[in-house]
Each structure stands twice: as C-alpha cells, then as structure tokens.
Amino acid sequence: MERIRFEFVIKAMENDPKTNVLCITSLEFEKHTYLIPEKLQPARLHEQVIKTQVYLKLKDTIHKRHDKRQVWIRVTPEIRGAYMDEDGNMQFKGYLLEECDIQKPAACISEEAMTEFFENFNACKKETGKSYNIKKLTEKFVLQKFNKKTSNVTQWLDIFEMECTRMSITEDSVKIEALRLFLEDSSLDWYSSMLIKYTLNSEWSTWKENFCETFADRGWSPVRYAILFKYRQGSLMEYALKKEKLLLEINKTMDSSTLIDLIATGLPNFIADKIDRCNIKETKDLFNNIRGLEHLANKKYLNNNAGNLGNKNKEKDSNYKPCRICEKENKGSRYHPESLCWFKNNSYNNKREHIRTVNNSELETELNEIDPKN
Numbered sequence: 001m002e003r004i005r006f007e008f009v010i011k012a013m014e015n016d017p018k019t020n021v022l023c024i025t026s027l028e029f030e031k032h033t034y035l036i037p038e039k040l041q042p043a044r045l046h047e048q049v050i051k052t053q054v055y056l057k058l059k060d061t062i063h064k065r066h067d068k069r070q071v072w073i074r075v076t077p078e079i080r081g082a083y084m085d086e087d088g089n090m091q092f093k094g095y096l097l098e099e100c101d102i103q104k105p106a107a108c109i110s111e112e113a114m115t116e117f118f119e120n121f122n123a124c125k126k127e128t129g130k131s132y133n134i135k136k137l138t139e140k141f142v143l144q145k146f147n148k149k150t151s152n153v154t155q156w157l158d159i160f161e162m163e164c165t166r167m168s169i170t171e172d173s174v175k176i177e178a179l180r181l182f183l184e185d186s187s188l189d190w191y192s193s194m195l196i197k198y199t200l201n202s203e204w205s206t207w208k209e210n211f212c213e214t215f216a217d218r219g220w221s222p223v224r225y226a227i228l229f230k231y232r233q234g235s236l237m238e239y240a241l242k243k244e245k246l247l248l249e250i251n252k253t254m255d256s257s258t259l260i261d262l263i264a265t266g267l268p269n270f271i272a273d274k275i276d277r278c279n280i281k282e283t284k285d286l287f288n289n290i291r292g293l294e295h296l297a298n299k300k301y302l303n304n305n306a307g308n309l310g311n312k313n314k315e316k317d318s319n320y321k322p323c324r325i326c327e328k329e330n331k332g333s334r335y336h337p338e339s340l341c342w343f344k345n346n347s348y349n350n351k352r353e354h355i356r357t358v359n360n361s362e363l364e365t366e367l368n369e370i371d372p373k374n
Contacts, residue, residue, distance in 0.1 A: 002075040004029045004083065006049065008058055009068045011041070020065050022058075024049065026100065027083065027090070028070075034090045034097035045093070048082045049073065134174065137167055138181050146215075147184040151222040151249045153215040157208060172204035179207070190214055226250050230266040236290045236297050239266065244283060260286050271296055 005028040013019040023041035027034055049055055054071050062069055073079065083092055090097045141163045143156075150156050160182065164175050177200060180191050190211070198206060226246035231239040243263045247254060260280055264272050267290070274296070275289045322333040325341045338344065 002029075003072045004075055004079065005070055005072050007068065007070045008043065008062065010062055010065050012065065014038075022062075027097075029083075029090060032090075033100045035100050036092060036097060037095060040092055040095060046082070048076075048078045134177050135181065137169070138178050140167060141182070143182060145182050145184045146187050148186070150215075151217060151226075151246075152252075153217070154212055155249065155252055157211060172202070173200045175204045176200050176202070176207055187215065222246075223250050227262060231268060231297075233297075236267070236271070236294050237287065240287055240290050256282055259283055268297070 006024050007026045007028075009023050009025050010020050011023050013021045022043045024036055024043055024046055025041055026036060043050055043055070052073055054073050058069060058071060083090060085091050090099075141160075143159055143163055144150075146153070146156055160179065161175075164170075164178065169175055169178060180188075183191055194207060194210060226243075226249070229243050229246055240263050243266055244259065247259055247262055260283060263283070263286060264275065264277070264280075271290075271293050274293060275286070280286050280289070321335070323336055323338055323341050325338055325344045326332060326334040329343045331343060334341075
C-alpha cells in the first residue's frame with residue numbers, strides 16, 4: 001500500500017505574525033523528500049489532505065507555534081491526482097516540487113582516532129582538575145569535621161578518603177590540602193606541625209599513618225559509654241538514634257542483630273517488653289516500634305512526677321506534728337512549727353496586758369493608803 005508522509009508545522013502567518021497557521025512544509029514518498037514552497041504551505045490549500053481522518057487527529061494534537069508532527073496518509077486516487085502528474089512527478093497545484101537531498105551520517109571514526117581523542121580528553125581533565133577550587137569542592141563532602149568529640153579516627157579517615165574518591169580527588173597533595181578544611185581544635189595544630197615537617201608534596205600515606213597514631217583513642221571510654229548509654233527521659237526516638245550513632249562510631253561493621261539488642265537493652269524494661277524481638281530484623285523495624293511507644297514514656301514521666309509529689313507530702317506529714325498552741329486555743333489541728341504560730345504571740349501579748357493591769361491595781365492601792373499630807 002502506497003503512503004505519503006506529510007510534515008505539519010504551526011507557523012506564524014506571513015501577513016500577520018501574531019496569528020498561527022497550520023502548514024505542510026514537506027512530503028516524503030518512496031524514500032524521497034520534497035519541499036513545498038512557502039506560499040503553498042497553509043494546510044487549508046491542501047483540500048484532499050484536510051478531508052482525511054488523520055488531519056482531524058492532528059488538529060487536536062498540536063496547538064503551539066513551532067509544534068511539529070510527521071504523519072502517514074494513504075495514497076488514494078484523490079491524493080495521487082493532487083500531488084502527482086501523469087508522468088509520476090511530484091507536484092502541487094501545477095508547481096513541481098523540489099526534492100531535498102538528505103545527508104547520510106558520516107562514516108564511523110577509526111579506532112586510532114577514538115583512542116587519540118580519549119587520551120587528549122583525559123590529559124585535559126587532569127590539567128583542569130589541578131585548577132579546582134578546593135574549598136568549593138570540599139563543600140560537597142558528606143563528612144563532619146574532626147574534633148575532640150570524634151571517637152573513631154580510623155573510621156573518620158576512611159570516610160574522608162571515600163569522599164575524595166567520589167569527588168575525583170586522587171593526588172596526594174590535593175588530599176592533604178583538603179584535609180585541613182575538616183580539622184578543628186588541636187588537630188589544626190597537628191596539621192601545622194606536619195606541614196612544617198613534610199610539606200604538601202609528601203605522600204598521603206605518611207599523613208594518614210601519623211594522623212591515626214596521634215589521635216587514635218586506645219582506651220575503653222568511648223566503647224563503655226556507647227554500650228552503657230541508656231534512656232533517661234525525653235524522646236525514645238532521640239535516644240535510639242543517638243545510641244545507634246554511638247555504636248556505629250566505635251564499630252561500623254557491627255551486625256544488625258547486635259545493634260538491635262544493644263539499643264533495646266538501653267530502653268526501660270516496661271517499654272522493651274512490649275516489642276516482639278522475633279519481628280525485628282533491621283534497626284528501622286525497631287525504630288518503627290519505638291515510635292509507636294512514645295506515649296508510654298510520656299505517661300511514665302507524668303506518673304513519676306505525681307509519685308514524687310506524693311512522697312514529698314508524706315515526708316511533710318511525718319516531719320510536722322500538730323501545733324500544741326493551736327490545740328490549746330481550740331483552733332483545730334494545724335501543722336506548722338510552734339515557733340511560727342500566730343496564736344503564740346497573741347497569747348504572749350494577752351499575758352503582758354494582764355500583768356500590767358495587776359501591777360496598776362496594786363500601785364493604786366498603795367497610793368491610797370499613803371497619807372496625802374505626806
């Protein structure tokens with residue numbers, strides 16, 4: 001079955017650049033492509049084409065300027081009469097169409113040329129790598145700075161080397177220069193000393209060995225702290241994540257089962273007992289269970305506070321006895337120190353007033369008995 005492939009393009013109208021018009025720019029028949037002159041490109045002039053079902057689909061497909069589609073249309077007697085003359089020449093409305101010669105792809109490049117190209121490319125890449133801004137390059141490192149809180153120096157240095165490999169930093173001098181940007185505290189003084197002794201042109205292995213020997217923690221303190229770290233208060237998830245980090249810092253090759261056991265044993269017993277150990281295969285499974293038990297930790301915290309308050313009240317009751325002064329004054333059982341009792345002072349004042357009254361009466365009697373003439 002004979003077919004012609006038409007190329008449709010939405011272009012600006014010649015007289016009105018703001019208006020779009022659907023045009024047919026070329027057609028392909030029997031592996032030959034023919035160009036349609038610009039004045040004959042508007043699709044409305046191709047009466048036999050716009051009657052086909054393919055054209056109706058095309059109108060719903062492309063809408064924006066410069067949109068392009070190539071579609072096949074079956075050669076009917078009407079299509080043949082519109083685009084071919086009696087001698088088989090491609091034409092449209094009496095205009096013989098120009099055939100377009102399509103350039104064939106260039107021959108394959110020889111193996112020698114490809115080899116030479118890649119050698120030149122690698123050489124250029126090396127030269128370009130030397131001019132890299134080390135500071136900008138290391139900003140992409142996924143690595144925390146080394147300081148006194150870093151527990152495992154060997155593991156930290158391994159991560160540094162992996163990041164250098166990821167960023168294509170292979171030269172020893174560049175690694176040494178990049179190392180300075182990830183040091184803090186006393187490690188910066190170590191770097192300055194090493195720079196004086198060995199310079200930037202030394203081997204990376206020398207710096208690595210010296211770094212590990214200088215800052216390696218050969219004691220058990222980090223290990224003890226990581227293993228004995230337990231939940232005290234606050235968020236359960238924060239505890240679990242920190243415990244995992246501490247354990248991996250001392251041994252990143254620790255298997256998942258051991259990691260899960262050590263994290264779970266640091267939880268309160270009443271929370272850990274609610275987690276089914278058989279269903280925990282990875283640390284993420286443990287974290288999911290812990291997240292669902294956060295409310296228990298909060299409830300326990302509130303109960304502890306209430307219990308502490310009750311204990312304080314009990315202590316208060318046991319330390320203070322009913323005030324005897326209040327009992328004598330018939331004021332009921334009141335719990336406060338007798339030295340601070342208000343009724344004690346009131347009783348004392350009443351007693352003083354009573355004494356004054358008695359003394360005044362006696363004085364008045366004595367004065368009456370004395371002879372006024374004297």
